[in-house]
Amino acid sequence: MNHSTTYVSNQQKLHELMQQAEIANFDELSQVSGISQWQLNRLLAGLLPKLPITDLLKLAKVLNLSLERLLLQFETTEPLREDWQSISQGISDNSDRNTDALRQEYQQLEQQLEQQKEQLVQEFQASSIARLESWLLQWPTAAIVAQKNPEISAVKLLPLVKPIFELLKQWGLEMKGTVGEVVPYDPQSHQLLEGGGNAEPGDTVIIRYVGYHHDHKLLYRAKVSPLKKNEEESGTTD
Secondary structure (H helix, E strand, O other), rough: OOOOHHHHHHHHHHHHHHEEEEEOOHHHHHHHHOOOOOHHHHHHHHOHHOOOHHHHHHHHHHHHHHHHHHHHHHOOOHHHHHHHHHHHHHHHHHHHHHHHHHHHHHHHHHHHHHHHHHHHHHHHHHHHHHHHHHHHHHHHHHHHHHOOOOOOHHHHHHHHHHHHHHHHOOOEEEEEEOEEEEEEEOOOOOEEEEOOOOOOOOOEEEEEEEEEEEEOEEOOOOOEOOOOOOHHHHHHOO
């Protein structure tokens, strides 16, 4: 193939690729790719192997082609074409090797993250169990004693649950309000008990079940009911 035929063939192929990439003309191609008109003319003349690899990478990106496909699109003089096909195959092979290496590295990272996750879960469980040790050891016995002796005071069992509240506090769980506390009704913080009556914001209500915040965010609203007349007079709950 002589030089004039090579130029015409390459020009036709480049036009087709530009149309697919929605590039109107050579001036626009030069502008968006950052490749000089002179280098583009060398490409058309069959001197593609003489172009800098950086320009070829830019052109491939603008035309939405892989570098390998770009290299094989354009005609060159035969000796150069054979050399460049060999080079392009080497680039492709190297790219495949890099892809395999990255895939293996990704799989290794996944395995490491999974192992770290399991380790963190185990450490968290061990730490929680250690903090609950006194409750774990004493509560089952205390529960049996309470079942056999209904007259035993529940107050005596309260210290046994202290480790649980200490652990929850460590996790950032905060109790909001106390049972029996009289407060103004706030729909954002309080939930009316079903069947317990109605209340408007600011009305006096009494806390029946406390609410909780976790890391300063609302987790459970306190359950409340409107204050009854006898409760207002006595200042006590039912």
